[in-house]
Amino acid sequence: MLSAKMEDYLKTIYELQGRSDDPVSTSSVAERLGVTAPTATSMIETLAERGLVEREKYKGARLTREGETVAIEVVRHHRLLETYLAEQLGYDWTEVHDEADRLEHHISEEFERRVDEKLGEPEVDPHGDPIPNDRLEPVDESSGETLSEHAEGDEVVVERVRDRDAEELAYLSEAGVTPGTRLVVEEVAPIDMITVCLPDGEPVSLPGEIAEAIRVSSAEAGGSGEPSEVEG
């Protein structure tokens, strides 16, 4: 069996890996988890011994197929829990992350199954993140583009908003930038700042770092700003 800590390391490597093929650096893992570099080195070595990551000294780590499956399982737990907390227990979507981040390691497969069933096998969580299916097949974690890649005049629909920072999320939620919202890019300032227009005409300015955390799809002309349905 794997400890909750091991699961957290695997999930972190999974998140940092993205669709890139480069190994993930020790320091980035350490920073993300709030531990020192030696701690990360030692845990990554343990995971390598267990065949969950491939590691090359001084280069970094990459998930093996098996490690990826574990990570996807944890991510599935996380996103199902977030969805459940929001839909069934009335949590605000800006508040579900921390609770899910703990519980994800402690629920049984039975619990996962029943929650999935009760929710009607949802495909995305409250932040727009895709929920891996029960066969734990890889999901596309970087569909669409980030808001920061867009130019003035572009019309887009918010697909996903990074859920890691509750403050950030609360701010965006308050400003009206939530999954499904239609935005028009009004200004891309040279000082790493982007201003977008909400459906009601209200402008919102966002620093580049935040704009990178918002994933969008291009809006077809005439779109209304309704939540976009996942097809299939």
Next chain:
Amino acid sequence: MLSAKMEDYLKTIYELQGRSDDPVSTSSVAERLGVTAPTATSMIETLAERGLVEREKYKGARLTREGETVAIEVVRHHRLLETYLAEQLGYDWTEVHDEADRLEHHISEEFERRVDEKLGEPEVDPHGDPIPNDRLEPVDESSGETLSEHAEGDEVVVERVRDRDAEELAYLSEAGVTPGTRLVVEEVAPIDMITVCLPDGEPVSLPGEIAEAIRVSSAEAGGSGEPSEVEG
């Protein structure tokens, strides 16, 4: 902060303590938790240093007021979770214990509050165990009598059934002995065995050890075997 393990020790001492004033023995704690006696000794000492138990060497341990409050909080979590799993997620009442036993240590106060609210502030869990209120006031863990204390001819209503052993619970459930069931004691055999009659006339024989795990109240004549309401 207290670890999940510490919480388990406190809960165990709480359960073993009952309404008795005697200290709980090291070995009983060790046995209940599936650890060796030295392990229990050392953990109990740690808890004593933290002011959560009173301990006298070679005598045993007793919860302090503070330790009791922690234990009651864990018990509240446990029973709320059991109720939630049964009522909202469709678990059978014989299957909720293990899941609750893990999750009880990892839910937030917010989660507890929302679950309590969603369930309408229930007073008993699926096994008939009382759920401590949110002020964590002590509850009567040994109301009524055990079935084993009763004599031939007595008419009783099942109030609580011990939830620790899933097999035992499944057997009783199958046999029809569940909280709210009206029973008539048919025979008290000298070989530590009791036979009771269900409302439908079906007889069920139970070894003394099991009969001690079933708490009952005396049925007023004419009672129908409906679940007895908690008053107030």
Next chain:
DNA sequence: TTTTTAATTTAGATGCGTCTAAACCAGTGC
């Protein structure tokens, strides 16, 4: 009262996850 026995505690060790301090690469700049 003395001896025996059973429970309890002490002693010493292990694995996990973490730390700080020190040694060590690997790529960059001169």
Next chain:
DNA sequence: GCACTGGTTTAGACGCATCTAAATTAAAAA
């Protein structure tokens, strides 16, 4: 091509929760 520098790993340590083996104590038996 060689020294610098920043990220990485090694070394050594600690606290927690656990174990086995040995010593101790309290209670029961003789």
